[in-house]
Amino acid sequence: MPLSYRQWLGAAALSALLSVNSYAATVLKLAYAENSQPVKTALNYIGEAVAKKTNGQVQIQYFPDSQLGGERELVEMTQVGAIDLTKVSSGLMESFSPLYGVFSLPYLFDSEKSFYQIMNDSSIMRQVYQSTQAQGFVGVGWYDSGARSFYMTKGPIRDVADLNGKKIRVMQSDTAIQTMKLLGASAVAMAQAEVYTSLQQGIIDGAENNEFALTVARHGEVAKYYSCDMHTRIPDVILMSNATAAKLTSQQQKALQEAIDESMQVEQKAWHEAVEKARSTAKNQFGVHFYEVNKAPFKARVQPLYQQLKAKPKVYALYQQITDKLNSQQ
Structure with a gap:
């Protein structure tokens, strides 16, 4: 039986709604290996914050505690776009970009204060983050991993x-x-x-x-x-696949970066409280x-x-x- 105009309109509206929801629910996969609670708290914050900033248009799906493999496997999955985001030690990253090796130099930093000064200096960190772009991913933030x-x-x-x-x-x-x-x-x-x-x-x-x-x-x-x-x-570094940018509008990319930047502050505060414990x-x-x-x-x-x-x-x-x-x- 042919659809009435009212039925057709309802079906069209539902189709449009599903289309909007499909667009709205751009899901980014974030995987990480075994980590301390401050890192887990910060990574969870990213999902909460980006969902709020984009009115639910961007959501994070988590694969925690090495469900998808160890850190090397996660970097390789980020390279090919199998996952969108991961968090790994910059010590591992030396095998992907020699620039990360500078953070493995012993006794480079004599205090946490000097370490933070460098890690929060965009003129220094930008070149490090971008050094893997030709390999399919870039750095988008860092977390304190202590001494x-x-x-x-x-x-x-x-x-x-x-x-x-x-x-x-x-x-x-x-x-x-x-x-x-x-x-x-x-x-x-x-x-x-x-x-x-x-x-x-x-x-x-x-x-x-x-x-x-x-x-x-x-x-x-x-x-x-x-x-x-x-x-x-040696800091932890948050990596994002180059393929992820194609999934997001410029406003969504900005919201994601803001969420990551805020999560860095969350992690640092939680780190200081948890390390003494x-x-x-x-x-x-x-x-x-x-x-x-x-x-x-x-x-x-x-x-x-x-x-x-x-x-x-x-x-x-x-x-x-x-x-x-x-x-x-x-």
Whole structure:
């Protein structure tokens, strides 16, 4: 039976509504590996904020806690547009762009204040973020990941000599591997998910990470000695696929970037509150002992890394830009 005009009008309206809703519900896929709660809180904020800013036209679908793979797999998925957004350590990013390696340089930052000054400087970070554009993705923001220090299974690192011959887990980062070699240790690059059992079985003697590794990943159950040498402050970086821009209007892109920028502030505030709690939990529930160390001998050992930078003109230029900026702030 043919549709009446009223029925046809109703069907047309429904079709139009579905079309609008389809447009309105542009869904971006955001995947991430295992992370501390401050990072999860900040990533969740992005979805809430961008939905509010776009009146629901842009929504985030989450794939948390390594559901789609580890950080390397997530970067590769972002490259081809299989996911829109991810958050990974910039230590891993060194294998995609040498510029990210500057953040793995040991003892580059002497304080959280100097670290924040550089990370919030767009003249410095823009070139880093854009360095992977030809590979299909760019950086769009950063999160604090604290300072990385050594934690061990059989005794603390009190002096650089204590690292001699020790097998230390590091991220897949050339700079991190070279750092361990200069400090006398043997670097073992492996995924975060493998560290607990490797510590437990004696495959490695220790690892280096922030305090959350002791509690979130429960490494404090098998590694009881945390030496606060704070050799690196390696940020996390938020990546976005180039293909994502094609899904969004210019206003939606602006709203997404605003949501990401705001999430950075959320993460930093949550980080400061949570890191003290993580230290307390590591001490009181896991029985981890914390040690302060004299950093001078460690710094002296790694100076060849800075000399080697001269063979990498682009990285060396970025390093000089960073040190000039830090020196001008003193």
